[in-house]
Amino acid sequence: MSTIHIVGAGPGRADLLTVRAARLLARADAVLFDRLVSAEVLELIRPGAELHDVGKEEGRQEEIQSRILELLEDCAQRHETVVRLKGGDPMVFGRGAEEWLHLVERGYDVDIVPGVSSAVSVPEMAGIPVTYRGVAAGFAVVAGQRMAGRCQEWAAYAHVDTLVILMGVAQRVEIAACLRLHGRSAETPVAFIEKGTTVRERVVVTTLAEVADVDVNAPAVMVVGEVVRLREKLRERADSDSLVNLARLFEPRETHARQAC
Ligand SMILES: C[S@@+](CC[C@H](N)C(=O)[O-])C[C@H]1O[C@@H](n2cnc3c(N)ncnc32)[C@H](O)[C@@H]1O
Known part of the structure; x- marks a missing residue:
């Protein structure tokens, strides 16, 4: 058989x-x-x-x-x-x-x-963990495109700490506009990782406001959220002191989260 x-x-x-x-x-x-x-x-x-x-x-x-x-x-x-x-x-x-x-x-x-899955491995190998204590308590993996005639429900995803978008390169400008329309800050960092984990990997970092200005090619994973800022530190120095101090980058957001609770 x-x-x-x-x-x-x-x-x-x-x-x-x-x-x-x-x-x-x-x-x-x-x-x-x-x-x-x-x-x-x-x-x-x-x-x-x-x-x-x-x-x-x-x-x-x-x-x-x-x-x-x-x-x-x-x-x-x-x-x-x-x-x-x-x-x-x-x-x-x-x-x-x-x-x-x-x-x-x-x-x-x-x-x-x-x-x-590329959804977590591609960002993390490019220096972007999808969660980080005090920065992102959760993530969602979303398709940037859906079956013909159906629209993605961006309102439901706009406030997820880290959004990992697959198949989103062609629609990236519309996606960024929808996330902003549903209340995500224009300054939210965005990363595109092309051909992740391979020798041809290329990483482009921008913000929701400036997604239209960057040149990106598929296949790429699009990551939206504060965790994108960690990349600079993680790629720069991987020693434990710098990792412990990473949370300081995000103090205003942590304060906000505590007030909300
Ligand atoms: C049809 S989905 C399949 C996803 C796959 N099943 C997974 O778990 O990774 C294809 C999308 O995955 C993403 N992708 C897969 N491998 C990738 C890689 N090595 N680098 C960047 N993006 C990748 C791209 O967004 C691409 O458009």
Whole structure:
């Protein structure tokens, strides 16, 4: 009986892959992989495995998604170990759960292998932790774009301490305007991390007011919130004294939070 393993490939660097994912790639009979899976990770696939590049081209997503579902079933009928390899964690956007449901409904044996999501790993490897005591007590991971005809509910997210926005590069100006419209300060720092964790990583730091002035390319993770300010210190000096003193950067906000309580 064949098993289809829906596997997270992590954010790019092969050494951020889980041990379980690496073991499965080393014995896979067939692998269907997405556009965001790095060449470094693809190198870990067993030589001789059947490979399918199923990365979605802009404008052809629905057609390609139907083809992926057909291919998965076709591979499952011909092979014992089929890997569906998806960037980051397979259940964080990217339609992993839809593929899982489709296969389960048709009686296939499905195994899920979580991956390191870009949502937290890309910011943190660029020096931006998504939470920090006294600065950000929580974070939300939000899609910058939704299905055609649906708008993101920015009012619900505008006041989350740290907002991590995936797939938001093309809509970044509108997103910044909506967050400001719903009360987020124009001075709120914003970071874009392009191609995070890879040798081609590029970080652009700005504010909500100035998002329109920066040049950013997808794929990038957009981080909105005071934690972005930590980057300068964390990248500058990683010694423990400087980390302990980081909270001082945020004293006005801490005072405000105490008054609100
Ligand atoms: C369809 S979502 C998939 C997210 C993935 N499942 C995860 O957990 O990371 C694709 C988006 O993730 C973000 N992304 C994924 N890997 C990235 C990386 N290495 N650097 C920057 N952004 C990345 C970008 O916002 C991109 O548009």
